[in-house]
Amino acid sequence: MAGPGNGTPLVMLLAGGQGERLYPLTKKRAKPAVPFGGLYRIIDFTLSNCLNSGMKRIYVLTQHKSLSLDRHIRAAWSILHPELGEFIQTVPPQLQLVSRWYAGTADAVFQNLDLLEEERPQYVLIVSGDHIYRMDYEPLLRFHTQQAADLTIACTEVACPEATRMGVVEVDGAARVLSFTEKPSAPAPLPQQPSRALVNMGVYVFNTETLVRTVIADAKQDTEHDFGRNVIPTMVRSQRRVFAFDIVSHSPATRHYWQDVGTLDSYFDAHMELLLPQPAFDLFDPSWPIRTHAGQYPPALMRNAGEREARAVNSIVSPGCIVTGGTVVRSVLSPHVSVGAGATVEESILMPGVRVGEGTHIRRAIVDENVLIPAAVKIGCNHDDDRRRFVVTPGGVVIVPEGTLMT
Amino acid sequence: MARILIVDDDDNQRLLYRELFEEEGYEVVDASDGRQALVCIERDPPDAVILDINMPGMDGLQTLARIHDLNRRLPVILHSAYAAYQDQFVSWIADAYVTKSSDPEALTQAVRAVLAKKPAEG
Numbered sequence: 001m002a003g004p005g006n007g008t009p010l011v012m013l014l015a016g017g018q019g020e021r022l023y024p025l026t027k028k029r030a031k032p033a034v035p036f037g038g039l040y041r042i043i044d045f046t047l048s049n050c051l052n053s054g055m056k057r058i059y060v061l062t063q064h065k066s067l068s069l070d071r072h073i074r075a076a077w078s079i080l081h082p083e084l085g086e087f088i089q090t091v092p093p094q095l096q097l098v099s100r101w102y103a104g105t106a107d108a109v110f111q112n113l114d115l116l117e118e119e120r121p122q123y124v125l126i127v128s129g130d131h132i133y134r135m136d137y138e139p140l141l142r143f144h145t146q147q148a149a150d151l152t153i154a155c156t157e158v159a160c161p162e163a164t165r166m167g168v169v170e171v172d173g174a175a176r177v178l179s180f181t182e183k184p185s186a187p188a189p190l191p192q193q194p195s196r197a198l199v200n201m202g203v204y205v206f207n208t209e210t211l212v213r214t215v216i217a218d219a220k221q222d223t224e225h226d227f228g229r230n231v232i233p234t235m236v237r238s239q240r241r242v243f244a245f246d247i248v249s250h251s252p253a254t255r256h257y258w259q260d261v262g263t264l265d266s267y268f269d270a271h272m273e274l275l276l277p278q279p280a281f282d283l284f285d286p287s288w289p290i291r292t293h294a295g296q297y298p299p300a301l302m303r304n305a306g307e308r309e310a311r312a313v314n315s316i317v318s319p320g321c322i323v324t325g326g327t328v329v330r331s332v333l334s335p336h337v338s339v340g341a342g343a344t345v346e347e348s349i350l351m352p353g354v355r356v357g358e359g360t361h362i363r364r365a366i367v368d369e370n371v372l373i374p375a376a377v378k379i380g381c382n383h384d385d386d387r388r389r390f391v392v393t394p395g396g397v398v399i400v401p402e403g404t405l406m407t
Numbered sequence: 408m409a410r411i412l413i414v415d416d417d418d419n420q421r422l423l424y425r426e427l428f429e430e431e432g433y434e435v436v437d438a439s440d441g442r443q444a445l446v447c448i449e450r451d452p453p454d455a456v457i458l459d460i461n462m463p464g465m466d467g468l469q470t471l472a473r474i475h476d477l478n479r480r481l482p483v484i485l486h487s488a489y490a491a492y493q494d495q496f497v498s499w500i501a502d503a504y505v506t507k508s509s510d511p512e513a514l515t516q517a518v519r520a521v522l523a524k525k526p527a528e529g
Binding site: 096097098099100113114116118212213216220229 | 472475476479481495496497499524
């Protein structure tokens with residue numbers, strides 16, 4: 001049955017990547033299920049964008065290590081009304097059309113042609129669960145229809161050196177895409193701003209027929225079956241109507257945000273940005289609520305331990321946390337974290353259930369779920385010591401993975 | 408000489424198209440259902456497949472997907488009495504769609520066209 005309002009796009013949220021560069025945070029969970037910002041999972045930001053933009057027909061295509069993602073989506077996002085044609089549905093590979101795992105993003109769509117067949121939308125919005133971003137998809141869709149485009153790529157602007165690790169989009173004065181290059185050594189600058197480049201956000205609007213024909217054509221070729229590396233460059237070369245929608249020029253600064261969290265360092269930096277006095281992404285904006293499954297926890301508690309005062313400054317402290325005579329500075333404490341007397345947690349991200357023993361000092365670290373850090377240890381204070389036990393990122397962030405046992 | 412695999416559950420149709428394509432100078436093999444067709448393709452891949460859609464058991468569209476899975480470079484022409492199947496996205500995996508008619512010219516033309524377009528192996 002065709003869904004209501006075929007002018008509203010069907011959303012395909014690609015959540016099947018391995019997230020290798022976020023390892024070990026992705027050791028047991030898919031990248032979109034990695035916790036973020038204390039209460040959230042990465043996918044919550046994309047799904048909130050969908051909901052806040054009025055897009056309520058969403059397939060989440062999962063693949064690797066999808067159990068925790070599936071659980072989270074069921075717990076947090078079972079909020080739509082299927083009887084009104086709305087849904088958020090996780091779809092593991094059905095192996096219906098072919099008998100292989102998804103080879104790439106375009107292959108994930110190819111293998112789910114039957115979902116498009118069922119819904120028969122006019123447009124398909126392709127998004128991923130890999131970024132922390134705020135975006136209203138409605139103006140993107142409007143732009144797509146106004147341009148009579150085959151494909152519109154949502155883009156943001158970054159400094160040229162940063163663009164060398166992204167998909168760079170070169171446009172003419174009318175925003176038509178002239179070239180699309182993955183990770184170029186010399187990114188094509190924006191026409192009006194020579195120091196900045198337009199980069200792919202991994203958000204696409206396709207006319208459905210174009211999408212189906214292009215993913216089928218790609219499936220017959222020896223490619224990586226990837227939108228960014230294969231499908232889009234081919235469309236641009238064959239002069240299809242491919243346009244770029246620049247969120248920076250189309251929306252006020254407070255209304256858009258985009259941060260790649262593809263590496264441990266960028267994941268860490270995105271957290272630290274949340275703690276700035278004027279964060280670029282305001283989690284407290286009532287006009288753009290970010291939904292999640294927060295669980296049932298008591299309120300956060302700060303209590304002194306004798307003479308030792310409990311302090312938390314410039315930090316996110318989630319429900320269920322207990323800071324007992326410890327100090328928390330520029331850090332993100334997820335639910336059910338405890339910090340013992342005399343302990344100091346600085347510039348760190350503590351995932352749910354982490355316990356920090358008395359007198360322990362943690363600096364610039366990401367501590368994964370349920371790790372018990374004993375009393376009087378130091379993490380992040382001497383990287384030579386840290387490297388003997390843990391991964392230390394190029395940016396100097398120590399990763400303490402799930403299941404770590406320390407004495 | 409190019410080899411054509413004709414897949415159709417109707418014995419008369421298979422005979423008719425065998426004669427037609429042999430006259431055109433092709434080598435012809437045939438199969439009466441999807442499963443047989445897949446066995447033929449696995450054993451000795453033809454240069455092109457003419458595939459009926461309405462067949463008992465594995466239908467032509469299911470067979471098309473399996474053929475793509477086995478050998479995505481093998482050209483397939485869907486050949487059905489019904490035009491409506493070409494609205495189904497899966498049918499677009501085929502290289503051509505020809506509706507059955509008394510004039511076989513469209514089919515022979517489609518075979519020539521897909522063979523001309525067929526990329527070199529490897």
